[in-house]
Amino acid sequence: MKKYLCILLLALLSVACVEKDTDSLFTRLTLTVRPPQGLEMRRFQATMVFENINTRQRISTSDFVDGQLDIRLMKGIYRLSINEGGGLAYTDENGNYRFSEVVISNDPLTFASDRSEAAVDLILKN
Helix, strand or coil, X not given: CHHHHHXXXXXXXXXHHCCCCCHHHEEEEEEEEECCCCCEEXXXXXXXXXXXXXXXXXXXXXXXXXXXXXXXEECEEEEEEECCCCEEEEECCCCCEEEEEEEECCCCXXXXXXXXXXXXXXXXXX
């Protein structure tokens, strides 16, 4: 009986000691959008889509604050895009207030560290 109790106690102890560290699979990304040169960003409102190239999983968010987004993603290689209708309110070189829909380059970006930073250039859609 003592033998079984000892085995059970060791099994419980070993399960309690196993650390489930899933945080190492994720990155905390700070993404900044940059308006075209010569334009002053007044407001940016869009839904950014992150597509993991390996898993095809898509995550979307529109939680931008002053052109910056903080998001937790699984580490990997992503293709970013902006959903139709996302736009930029800006002041042009002449001081005129304007609004334009925007897109971004679809070059893949790699997020492999625990803390990642990236900047994407906005392209005005005419």
